[in-house]
Amino acid sequence: xxxxxxxxxxxxxxxxxxxxxxxxxxxxxIHYLFKRNDLNILEIxxxxxxxxxxxxxxxxxxxxxxxxxxxxxxxxxxxxxxxxGSLPDSxxxxxxxxxxxxxxxxxxxxxxxxxxxxxxxxxxxxxGRIIVTVPAYQWLWSTLDTLSHHKRRYNTKQVRAxxxxxxxSVTRLSYFNAILLPFAIIARKYDQLFRKATTSxxxxxxxxxxxxxxxxxxxxxFILPKFILPFGLSILAVLxxxxxxxxx
Numbered sequence: 001x002x003x004x005x006x007x008x009x010x011x012x013x014x015x016x017x018x019x020x021x022x023x024x025x026x027x028x029x030i031h032y033l034f035k036r037n038d039l040n041i042l043e044i045x046x047x048x049x050x051x052x053x054x055x056x057x058x059x060x061x062x063x064x065x066x067x068x069x070x071x072x073x074x075x076x077x078x079x080x081x082x083x084x085g086s087l088p089d090s091x092x093x094x095x096x097x098x099x100x101x102x103x104x105x106x107x108x109x110x111x112x113x114x115x116x117x118x119x120x121x122x123x124x125x126x127x128g129r130i131i132v133t134v135p136a137y138q139w140l141w142s143t144l145d146t147l148s149h150h151k152r153r154y155n156t157k158q159v160r161a162x163x164x165x166x167x168x169s170v171t172r173l174s175y176f177n178a179i180l181l182p183f184a185i186i187a188r189k190y191d192q193l194f195r196k197a198t199t200s201x202x203x204x205x206x207x208x209x210x211x212x213x214x215x216x217x218x219x220x221x222f223i224l225p226k227f228i229l230p231f232g233l234s235i236l237a238v239l240x241x242x243x244x245x246x247x248x
Contacts, residue, residue, distance in 0.1 A: 006073045010048035011059060012203070017210045018177075021217035022104075023054040025176060025224060025236075027133065030058050030100065032225035033129060033238065039099040042123065044087060045106040049074050055102065056080075062098075071105055073214045085220050087116035093139035097125035105131045105234075107162075114162050121241055130168065130239040134159065136175055136232060153234050159237050168239040176230030179216050 013019040030039075039059030046052065047062045055061045056078065064085040065071050071082040081094040087110055099218055101120050107113040122132060135145070135153045145153065154162075156173050163170050177184075204210055223229065224236065 003069055003073060004047055006069050010050075010073065010077075012047060013050040015210070015216035016018075016204050017212075017217060018052045021214050022133070022177075022181060022234075023051050024218045025221045025240065026051060026102075026104070027054045027057065027239070028221035029131065029225055029236070034058070040097070040125065041100045042095065042098040043102040043104070044120070045103065045109070046070070046074060046082075051102070051104055052078050052080070059099070062095070064095070074184065081229035088112050088119045089115075091119060091123075095123055097128070098123055099125050099128045101128070101130045103130065105133055105135065107132060108134050108152055108154070109148075111151060113151075114166050117163060117166040117168055117239070124241045128236075128241065129171070132159075132235075132237045132239065133176075134235050134237075136235050139182065140188055140233070141175070142192075154235055156235060159235055163237070163239060167242055169242045170237055171240050172228075172236070174224055174228040174236055175234065176220050176229055177217055177234050177237050178220065178229045178232035180213060181231060181233055193229075 028066050036059050040058050041055055041061045042064065043051070043055060043061060044064050047067075052061065052074065054224050061078075061080050063071070063074055063080060063082045065074065065082055066084065066086040068084070071084065074080060083094065085092045087106075101123060103116075103120075107116060110116050117130070124130065135150070137155060138153045141153060156175065159173060160170060205213070220229070
């Protein structure tokens with residue numbers, strides 16, 4: 001993929017309601033969990049850095065990213081350390097211990113999701129946590145999932161099964177993007193009915209819709225730190241080292 005295409009993708013994400021609201025929700029969760037902004041953070045599969053500005057507000061960020069053009073882009077735009085590597089078996093040997101490890105819509109791309117979590121559990125500092133987001137519900141599978149090379153979508157039971165045996169424990173697990181779920185269901189059913197080659201809603205919508213959806217979705221930043229949502233388009237999980245939990 002050429003650098004110009006990466007830049008176009010980054011510009012689209014920088015204004016798209018879903019990426020903007022998701023970053024706000026995750027930021028609120030990080031603040032709730034740590035209540036400090038000097039964290040040592042590792043993001044796996046950062047892509048074009050949709051959450052990078054947000055993460056840098058919480059500490060120092062190291063990125064592991066398999067794509068060399070994305071690494072070049074991230075280094076140039078954010079002046080951060082970017083390392084080549086991939087899950088589960090090709091992580092850089094130079095990695096240290098981290099307060100926070102982030103996998104934002106990454107595990108659905110990886111065949112061995114449980115093995116990936118097991119590999120990352122060894123990189124947590126004492127009291128460290130992993131934040132994972134993944135797309136929800138296999139029955140919402142769409143053309144966009146296929147184009148994005150997803151392996152699966154999840155429900156919360158499957159997330160717990162993935163974590164079980166990885167050396168990690170779930171401390172928080174919730175669906176999110178709940179308010180807009182009915183609109184997504186209608187859009188996906190419309191695409192299936194008319195066998196559309198692209199997904200409805202792909203790309204940045206009109207300014208009014210974009211602003212409206214961002215406002216609606218971002219309201220969940222006030223809900224997720226304290227309450228569990230029973231449904232939604234995505235799932236957010238907070239994980240910690242099972243050994244540290246046992247020691248408490």
